[in-house]
Amino acid sequence: MRTTYKLTNNIDWITIGLYGLMVTLGWMNIYAAVYNPEDVTSIFDFTLNSGKQLMWIGTSIIIIVVLFVIDYKAYDSLAYAIYWFFILLLLGTLAFASEIKGSRSWLVITDTMRLQPAEFAKFATALAVSRFMSSINLRQQNWKDQAKLMGLALLPPIIIILQNETGSALVFGAFILAFFREGMSPLILIIGAVGVFLFVLTLLVPPLYLALAVTVLMGAYLWFNYHRIRRYLFNYIGVWVAVLVMVFSVTYFIDNVLQEHQQNRIKVLVDPEIDPLGVGWNVTQSKIAIGSGGFLGKGFLEGTQTKFDFVPEQSTDFIFCTVGEEHGWLGSLVIIGLFIGLLLRIIHVAERQRSVFGRTYGYCVASIIFFHFLINIGMTIGLAPVVGIPLPFFSYGGSSLWSFTILLFILLAIDAHRKLDLGR
Template identity: 50%
Template structure:
């Protein structure tokens, strides 16, 4: 048997089944999001989103077949070339791409266009796996940390130039993979500390309250031990740094475009201008809440039918699910995602090569981030940053990139016996 043959008996069919379940369920919800009871159209109609998405699903199936018949070493050998190609594409996107709503995100010819930032995620995951696969690559060493973060941050910087903050944020999800591969915990403690301080800075309208809270904490810490003067110096410097950081956050937010400032404000004050900047999130929560336990029924969602929620077939697809299928339907979809992620962790841990394991955790990181943030957006727990729900939301670039991302790993997993022989 040739190495490029599909090993049917070694394919993780549970992952494949969950993928198709999510894609098909997503397709039905895309149709529901654009369905007009006054002028109903077939879900196969190419003039509406569901028909167009069906074509993209068909292309995804072709991509899956091509991936599964390829030699498993193809992606490993070309990983750096794939990364360089998409980095180059990100560089030229602002110059040759199409501008929509002040962002230049897509490139292509005619009506066929792709979003390089979506595909660059899988390219970055492949490149990091290639760079970090050496047994001597230790993430506790500063040199290796700089290399890994350099590979990670280059596409982030280029995507921010488009500007596309939401897509750029996704790349930081790969820090989950870094943790698995041994990046010291102090970086995560420091990172979560900055996140907490950032949220406090944004959530407290008057920074003087934050200053007072920090001062009280410092005073308590000083009184708890000896060497008072040393504690005063150390904790005062820490406090001054925190206060300076807090004010710098306010300054940075003030320089953001108005629509991004509004999204941040709505996160901390959901009732702010519910007919204006808070409209999307408010209507999304109404749609999900109105579904109740069992939902209103397929194609019966009133929030959906009257277009109360903008972008309901893309970023806010989850609220269509919540309204028409209720808590039970939402729980089923969430359960599918959780099962998929748990299964991918099992697959990653059973890999025979470090490259496959690292790439596997890259896949897990990206899917987990998209899953959590998209749902958090629709229920008002995270600012609206334009992140699609994997396999579910409308769009070619997102569906194809997620499909390729996932099935490269499925292919690697099905070939792990060959990898063991190769190592031996």
């Protein structure tokens, strides 16, 4: 009893409280998204998404208890085993799963139960990279170790892309934030930022014109600064060539690698009015729903865009539309505030860990949740492409809720034992 008492005293109840509040609000908004005023059913009706989500919430509580019961050292010692198990599961899903909505990423357990291994691969990868980073020093700029680290982080998204789940694969890019915290060269972040900037720029400016502009600017810079930088002339020429390669690579990637529906999503991001009744329908209706909520919203269960199914996937990818329409700007601000509060709390928990493994894993958790939060809300208001990733703890779905619950509560289980951890 004494050990249990000490453990409960060291559990981060603030984070658990935020989790419980967000899951509850998510459940209520899922009910609002599927509510039909002409055929009123209970929020506990297990034929509705709200009833099914309640079952997922109940099983998540069992998962939480199990995660605290397991020896916290197992998360470190078994990290690679867990990682490779999910790699094999991803490969098995790619090889044997049936195609659902254009992707081979779902394992059908029963007629009413499906699991998506890609969701669980996130926490498995977070464990593996945290284990690897606890055994090296990224501040020493060992490129061999960094290449291995990148390999661990990139293998799951490569398989997921082959499953035709591009949105889920993009999430793994969030790990770079955790790598940067542990001392990875800022150059990689700078290259990534430049890549994103050029990607957006090539959507707005024809590649040939952009390449010409870069060449003129670089030529002018070299001309007026030649005597000062001539020792580094080849370095500057190398940067110029790299930028040109990036510019034309983006165009090639969009035109030859992405599928038609993915290309359309990018086109809608650049020009929302390109096809408002076709490829732009989701985003257009999403913005109408959120905008119609005004400051205070229309009220719980009073959303008209929701009730008449104008926005597809309203209880999953576009759950934030329900928040905006029924609870308005103020309700949306509260939800965003909860996410910011949770992220800040996770970072606080990560920073107080005594081990590199615990700290790195905490930043992996924060990075993944932040990416989902940023992209999901961004796509509902037209600031990010529609890539089909859930809003953590709010979107309907067992795989999503389970995976985020496991991701978060492994950290809280490690944190609860931090005073026993000698670190490494």
